Amino acid sequence: MRKVAIIGAAQSKWGVLTERTLHDLIAEVGNGAIRNAGISRGAIQAIYLGNVAGGELSQQFTLGSVAAHTLGIPNIPAQRYEAACSTGAVSFREAYLAVANSVYDFALAIGVEKLNVNDMDRTVEVLSRGFDSGEGRVGLLAPSQYALYATAHMHKYGTTREQLAMVAEKNYYHGSLNPDAHIRKRYSVEDVLHAPMISDPLGRHDCSLVTDGAAAVILCPLEMAQAYHARPIEVLASAVAGETSTSASRESYVSFGCTRRAVEAAYQQAKLGPGDISFAETHDCFTITEIINIEDLGFVPKGEGGPAVQDGLTRLGGRLPVNVSGGLKAKGHAVGATGIGQIYEAVIQLRHEAGERQVSNAEVALTHMLGGSPAISTVHIFQRGY
Amino acid sequence: MRKVAIIGAAQSKWGVLTERTLHDLIAEVGNGAIRNAGISRGAIQAIYLGNVAGGELSQQFTLGSVAAHTLGIPNIPAQRYEAACSTGAVSFREAYLAVANSVYDFALAIGVEKLNVNDMDRTVEVLSRGFDSGEGRVGLLAPSQYALYATAHMHKYGTTREQLAMVAEKNYYHGSLNPDAHIRKRYSVEDVLHAPMISDPLGRHDCSLVTDGAAAVILCPLEMAQAYHARPIEVLASAVAGETSTSASRESYVSFGCTRRAVEAAYQQAKLGPGDISFAETHDCFTITEIINIEDLGFVPKGEGGPAVQDGLTRLGGRLPVNVSGGLKAKGHAVGATGIGQIYEAVIQLRHEAGERQVSNAEVALTHMLGGSPAISTVHIFQRGY
Numbered sequence: 001m002r003k004v005a006i007i008g009a010a011q012s013k014w015g016v017l018t019e020r021t022l023h024d025l026i027a028e029v030g031n032g033a034i035r036n037a038g039i040s041r042g043a044i045q046a047i048y049l050g051n052v053a054g055g056e057l058s059q060q061f062t063l064g065s066v067a068a069h070t071l072g073i074p075n076i077p078a079q080r081y082e083a084a085c086s087t088g089a090v091s092f093r094e095a096y097l098a099v100a101n102s103v104y105d106f107a108l109a110i111g112v113e114k115l116n117v118n119d120m121d122r123t124v125e126v127l128s129r130g131f132d133s134g135e136g137r138v139g140l141l142a143p144s145q146y147a148l149y150a151t152a153h154m155h156k157y158g159t160t161r162e163q164l165a166m167v168a169e170k171n172y173y174h175g176s177l178n179p180d181a182h183i184r185k186r187y188s189v190e191d192v193l194h195a196p197m198i199s200d201p202l203g204r205h206d207c208s209l210v211t212d213g214a215a216a217v218i219l220c221p222l223e224m225a226q227a228y229h230a231r232p233i234e235v236l237a238s239a240v241a242g243e244t245s246t247s248a249s250r251e252s253y254v255s256f257g258c259t260r261r262a263v264e265a266a267y268q269q270a271k272l273g274p275g276d277i278s279f280a281e282t283h284d285c286f287t288i289t290e291i292i293n294i295e296d297l298g299f300v301p302k303g304e305g306g307p308a309v310q311d312g313l314t315r316l317g318g319r320l321p322v323n324v325s326g327g328l329k330a331k332g333h334a335v336g337a338t339g340i341g342q343i344y345e346a347v348i349q350l351r352h353e354a355g356e357r358q359v360s361n362a363e364v365a366l367t368h369m370l371g372g373s374p375a376i377s378t379v380h381i382f383q384r385g386y
Numbered sequence: 387m388r389k390v391a392i393i394g395a396a397q398s399k400w401g402v403l404t405e406r407t408l409h410d411l412i413a414e415v416g417n418g419a420i421r422n423a424g425i426s427r428g429a430i431q432a433i434y435l436g437n438v439a440g441g442e443l444s445q446q447f448t449l450g451s452v453a454a455h456t457l458g459i460p461n462i463p464a465q466r467y468e469a470a471c472s473t474g475a476v477s478f479r480e481a482y483l484a485v486a487n488s489v490y491d492f493a494l495a496i497g498v499e500k501l502n503v504n505d506m507d508r509t510v511e512v513l514s515r516g517f518d519s520g521e522g523r524v525g526l527l528a529p530s531q532y533a534l535y536a537t538a539h540m541h542k543y544g545t546t547r548e549q550l551a552m553v554a555e556k557n558y559y560h561g562s563l564n565p566d567a568h569i570r571k572r573y574s575v576e577d578v579l580h581a582p583m584i585s586d587p588l589g590r591h592d593c594s595l596v597t598d599g600a601a602a603v604i605l606c607p608l609e610m611a612q613a614y615h616a617r618p619i620e621v622l623a624s625a626v627a628g629e630t631s632t633s634a635s636r637e638s639y640v641s642f643g644c645t646r647r648a649v650e651a652a653y654q655q656a657k658l659g660p661g662d663i664s665f666a667e668t669h670d671c672f673t674i675t676e677i678i679n680i681e682d683l684g685f686v687p688k689g690e691g692g693p694a695v696q697d698g699l700t701r702l703g704g705r706l707p708v709n710v711s712g713g714l715k716a717k718g719h720a721v722g723a724t725g726i727g728q729i730y731e732a733v734i735q736l737r738h739e740a741g742e743r744q745v746s747n748a749e750v751a752l753t754h755m756l757g758g759s760p761a762i763s764t765v766h767i768f769q770r771g772y
């Protein structure tokens with residue numbers, strides 16, 4: 001396998017983008033990534049597109065072909081992936097594998113999602129289909145599933161509601177520094193604690209957002225990368241792992257086996273360990289999820305995620321900043337785009353182009369997504385390739 | 387790249403399967419392919435699943451993970467693909483690339499679709515989203531698009547309604563010999579010509595079916611294949627190509643550039659030409675499509691598809707039988723499953739296990755799918771690996 005680098009990256013503003021269509025967002029980030037890479041569009045040999053709800057909410061399937069058409073390169077292979085919230089990351093991984101295995105030299109990975117349409121009840125119902133439909137019919141949807149995990153974690157490790165709230169406060173702070181973020185307003189721990197309850201112990205500010213947005217990156221062999229972009233970003237590892245797809249059949253409510261399996265494979269590929277990571281973007285669909293994730297990723301021992309947040313480990317300026325983009329909590333959760341949005345953040349940070357939210361000495365980045373209960377997890381590791 | 391073989395294949399009955407769920411169909415064909423391959427389920431390292439309408443008609447996304455869970459192998463990577471009617475073929479291609487490039491040794495490709503739910507108007511509306519949503523809003527859906535192509539082909543080459551009807555009569559005949567087919571009743575050319583008009587010149591019998599069904603195959607390196615199945619089937623070529631995604635922007639109404647590009651690449655990979663193909667399964671979404679396809683695939687010169695059907699070239703017993711399974715017309719069109727259903731047919735024929743519909747001297751098979759207007763085409767070529 002060849003070493004692979006990212007030579008171009010682009011992201012739309014994330015938020016409630018009432019005036020934007022899927023086509024429009026694809027054009028913005030696809031053309032943006034092409035310009036950023038300094039290649040001609042004709043050089044791109046394949047498109048890997050992640051999208052969850054386009055068929056349901058924008059009446060458009062076959063978005064791979066639509067993207068190729070929209071970007072003026074209709075003849076190339078182009079396909080769409082869906083793996084619930086891991087969608088974008090899975091698309092990137094397939095593009096990575098194709099370039100690493102010399103199937104293509106230049107591949108475009110795009111994530112795009114348009115969720116804010118006329119009827120939010122319908123959007124929420126469509127998104128619930130990412131979870132087991134049988135459990136959904138008895139009311140065990142995302143907030144109630146992750147509320148069970150929060151309760152179990154609090155019971156077993158003494159994690160507090162205040163520590164959950166500190167995750168939200170931190171990510172709102174990070175989002176306030178990100179011009180692309182859906183929410184740029186800061187909320188205090190008190191604000192979070194006094195928000196309306198969604199599913200006890202998770203209040204409104206413990207939940208991620210319903211966001212429209214898109215991101216795109218261009219991959220090529222590392223040995224060719226320097227000819228195109230002065231600061232290529234090397235892909236050190238790409239891993240995915242699964243887990244049972246219902247909550248009822250999970251092995252644990254306080255740890256996600258799919259994350260542990262994926263990150264173990266990723267550390268092996270990269271020949272690195274958690275101590276080598278400068279910063280991470282991780283799937284904070286709920287505040288408890290970020291706490292469980294930083295444990296499963298090996299950043300802190302199991303059960304110590306809450307105290308780690310309280311001690312500032314994961315805050316910008318801390319030893320291992322987590323979700324400096326604002327995360328799903330404040331940058332937003334444009335479901336099929338989020339995995340590629342995380343990679344955009346890794347690229348911008350490793351290029352030292354992140355402005356106010358720049359992580360100092362950013363050398364190695366880890367991105368991590370979950371999908372479903374979770375039933376799937378992806379981990380990618382990147383470093384400066386220059 | 388390693389040579390790849392198929393060592394296991396299974397297919398459900400295709401038709402209106404009111405009592406069957408997606409989970410149920412996945413279990414039947416997944417477990418069937420595992421048994422047919424003679425491997426343990428624990429040997430499978432990844433699942434590539436094709437499905438179009440599960441989110442909308444069965445309220446279930448993340449079907450890759452659902453399949454892994456359902457088959458008792460939840461920890462492995464599993465993902466879903468969607469590329470309109472090319473969905474199943476694209477899933478197979480990604481599984482092929484992973485095995486060919488040594489990412490995995492054993493991969494399972496599954497196509498599954500459940501379209502016959504309570505409300506057929508809703509199913510048709512959902513399927514229409516595989517086409518450009520802008521053209522759909524002004525009424526240019528699949529039948530009216532392909533009716534334009536039929537009219538153009540008739541005008542340019544003198545293709546007749548009787549020749550279109552002969553495609554349907556032939557595929558109904560083939561389907562009558564296939565115990566898994568959706569429709570096993572034969573219809574005469576007269577029956578086809580007198581059916582209610584759908585979109586002139588395409589009547590009801592010129593259109594493919596709305597089918598529930600599933601198919602699955604297991605891939606491994608050719609050099610390992612013989613240890614598992616006595617009659618492994620080698621994958622000689624796997625190609626995909628795109629084309630503009632609207633009818634209005636097509637380069638031609640009488641030829642599909644995506645097919646021509648994909649088949650040219652496939653013949654190059656296989657070091658074969660159209661004269662080497664023993665039989666083919668091709669995307670007969672409408673009768674005109676099969677006529678255009680056999681021209682684009684190089685089986686007959688452009689414009690001579692109609693006379694070729696009339697002369698019996700493509701009938702079981704002819705020199706190059708096409709859609710001996712019954713095709714989308716009679717075996718049925720379980721959209722996301724159809725591409726893998728074609729490959730199931732290729733495997734069964736090349737193993738000489740096809741019973742009444744067996745192609746004599748079946749040595750090399752070609753399968754071909756289209757997606758959208760069409761905006762994407764896939765071509766695979768197989769031969770006996772024993």
